[in-house]
Amino acid sequence: xxxxxxxxxxxxxxxxxxxxxxxxxxxxxxxxxxxxxxxxxxxxxxxxxxxxxxxxxxxxxxxxxxxxxxxxxxxxxxxxxxxxxxxxxxxxxxxxxxxxxxxxxxxxxxxxxxxxxxxxxxxxxxxxxxxxxxxxxxxxxxxxxxxxxxxxxxxxxxxxxxxxxxxxxxxxxxxxxxxxxxxxxxxxxxxxxxxxxxxxxxxxxxxxxxxxxxxxxxxxxxxxxxxxxxxxxxxxxxxxxxxxxxxxxxxxxxxxxxxxxxxxxxxxxxxxxxxxxxxxxxxxxxxxxxxxxxxxxxxxxxxxxxxxxxxxxxxxxxxxxxxxxxxxxxxxxxxxxxxxxxxxxxxxxxxxxxxxxxxxxxxxxxxxxxxxxxxxxxxxxxxxxxxxxxxxxxxxxxxxxxxxxxxxxxxxxxxxxxxxxxxxxxxxxxxxxx
Amino acid sequence: xxxxxxxxxxxxxxxxxxxxxxxxxxxxxxxxxxxxxxxxxxxxxxxxxxxxxxxxxxxxxxxxxxxxxxxxxxxxxxxxxxxxxxxxxxxxxxxxxxxxxxxxxxxxxxxxxxxxxxxxxxxxxxxxxxxxxxxxxxxx
Ligand SMILES: [Zn+2]
Numbered sequence: 001x002x003x004x005x006x007x008x009x010x011x012x013x014x015x016x017x018x019x020x021x022x023x024x025x026x027x028x029x030x031x032x033x034x035x036x037x038x039x040x041x042x043x044x045x046x047x048x049x050x051x052x053x054x055x056x057x058x059x060x061x062x063x064x065x066x067x068x069x070x071x072x073x074x075x076x077x078x079x080x081x082x083x084x085x086x087x088x089x090x091x092x093x094x095x096x097x098x099x100x101x102x103x104x105x106x107x108x109x110x111x112x113x114x115x116x117x118x119x120x121x122x123x124x125x126x127x128x129x130x131x132x133x134x135x136x137x138x139x140x141x142x143x144x145x146x147x148x149x150x151x152x153x154x155x156x157x158x159x160x161x162x163x164x165x166x167x168x169x170x171x172x173x174x175x176x177x178x179x180x181x182x183x184x185x186x187x188x189x190x191x192x193x194x195x196x197x198x199x200x201x202x203x204x205x206x207x208x209x210x211x212x213x214x215x216x217x218x219x220x221x222x223x224x225x226x227x228x229x230x231x232x233x234x235x236x237x238x239x240x241x242x243x244x245x246x247x248x249x250x251x252x253x254x255x256x257x258x259x260x261x262x263x264x265x266x267x268x269x270x271x272x273x274x275x276x277x278x279x280x281x282x283x284x285x286x287x288x289x290x291x292x293x294x295x296x297x298x299x300x301x302x303x304x305x306x307x308x309x310x311x312x313x314x315x316x317x318x319x320x321x322x323x324x325x326x327x328x329x330x331x332x333x334x335x336x337x338x339x340x341x342x343x344x345x346x347x348x349x350x351x352x353x354x355x356x357x358x359x360x361x362x363x364x365x366x367x368x369x370x371x372x373x374x375x376x377x378x379x380x381x382x383x384x385x386x387x388x389x390x391x392x393x394x395x396x397x398x399x400x401x402x403x404x405x406x407x408x409x410x411x412x413x414x415x416x417x418x419x420x421x422x423x424x425x426x427x428x429x430x431x432x433x434x
Numbered sequence: 435x436x437x438x439x440x441x442x443x444x445x446x447x448x449x450x451x452x453x454x455x456x457x458x459x460x461x462x463x464x465x466x467x468x469x470x471x472x473x474x475x476x477x478x479x480x481x482x483x484x485x486x487x488x489x490x491x492x493x494x495x496x497x498x499x500x501x502x503x504x505x506x507x508x509x510x511x512x513x514x515x516x517x518x519x520x521x522x523x524x525x526x527x528x529x530x531x532x533x534x535x536x537x538x539x540x541x542x543x544x545x546x547x548x549x550x551x552x553x554x555x556x557x558x559x560x561x562x563x564x565x566x567x568x569x570x571x572x573x574x
Pocket of ligand 1: 255311312313
């Protein structure tokens with residue numbers, strides 16, 4: 001397998017640390033001048049940009065949080081004038097208010113290169129046909145994969161998400177060799193293709209699947225159904241999008257593009273930096289991003305870092321697949337869902353709807369099921385079936401418009417939701433992801 | 435000219451219906467009539483009992499929601515066309531039936547038909563005018 005940017009990707013650790021240090025110092029200086037919130041936090045911590053001499057001082061810098069993006073919505077954290085922002089992307093947050101991120105030309109170029117690294121690691125090259133089945137829109141998945149394919153010089157097929165039959169036809173007719181989409185959708189495509197007896201018509205060699213948690217068992221099944229090698233990819237729009245880290249052919253963790261993003265693992269409670277190999281919260285610092293840079297961004301993902309040399313020759317550190325979240329966020333069919341959102345929606349509907357709910361998530365046939373049980377009240381109950389169905393529909397619609405994903409709403413008896421020590425158990429996640 | 439009906443919310447879970455009937459029978463509630471409307475998500479159990487308030491209290495204790503509603507109960511002669519004349523009368527008056535179910539009354543040879551319509555007052559008036567007898571609560 002070839003390496004897309006061998007100089008950067010195989011840079012000896014010592015040299016890499018030096019590069020990171022130079023970039024970090026410059027980034028801190030620039031952000032102190034341009035980003036009001038960062039300057040304020042530095043001042044509060046009694047720090048000046050001159051106090052930061054290299055990566056060894058990284059731990060002194062203040063953290064940044066998802067809430068910052070909401071507080072400074074939409075453009076308040078950008079470090080360049082809007083005329084230099086060439087594209088924005090967005091994703092939904094806890095309160096239903098989306099967060100916005102922006103990219104300069106250089107940022108977009110860097111991102112495309114990072115995704116091209118992931119593509120190259122699967123064996124893709126300029127002869128490949130990259131089937132972009134992530135949604136092309138405000139979500140970073142689609143454009144990230146598309147730009148990466150274009151940067152590589154491969155043929156991009158920006159079909160976007162949905163319309164399974166057309167996906168399959170296109171995949172066959174256009175000769176797609178690399179499939180990029182969510183793992184659950186890959187599974188669904190694989191099943192449809194298998195049912196229609198079209199497996200032999202495929203030209204797929206590799207698949208890059210991300211944006212939602214998936215298991216080794218799913219990997220095995222996707223590989224069998226689509227006859228490709230399945231690779232994991234990681235990213236988040238706050239930091240860049242897909243391609244922050246990616247698997248190489250040895251599939252023993254995801255190489256973080258360390259020349260652009262410095263990862264740290266911290267104890268989420270004490271905020272202390274943990275030694276290499278320890279599991280904790282993943283924190284990222286973007287050292288080359290111009291448009292929307294972040295210092296020590298708390299991802300809330302729990303994972304660990306492995307600095308041992310990889311057989312592929314890349315020197316960049318590997319992170320393992322996130323093992324969970326430090327907050328209560330659920331990822332359901334690729335969509336971020338916070339229990340607090342459901343409570344807010346139920347309260348907002350008002351009337352007779354109780355805010356007593358329970359989320360039940362499971363995985364059936366490799367697709368997430370999403371149920372929201374809502375306790376019934378005397379006032380919500382009417383003698384007619386249609387009246388109760390209207391209540392269910394009202395709740396479903398309200399949740400769907402806030403979450404971007406429709407749950408199955410079940411009305412249940414009052415006081416039937418499990419309570420322990422008076423506190424209701426809000427989430428039951430039956431998905432086995434180990 | 436109405437009788438009391440108890441409408442009970444039944445969760446879509448196995449054993450729910452059984453636990454409701456069980457609780458009512460343990461409390462010696464006399465079930466005179468019973469009907470269930472079912473959807474894929476939930477059901478509404480409708481019962482006619484001798485003491486609706488007592489039944490409601492029993493259900494409330496086991497965390498089940500119910501509501502007492504007034505319904506019309508029509509006496510139907512046990513002969514061909516008995517029900518048809520009721521339906522004709524209502525449809526001639528432009529009244530729609532939301533649901534109905536039958537049960538046997540105390541009076542021999544007569545079935546009782548519980549009716550919920552789009553307009554119960556109008557339905558009662560139309561039926562009475564057509565000479566169709568309605569049942570009183572005391573006759574149940
Ligand atoms: Zn490797």
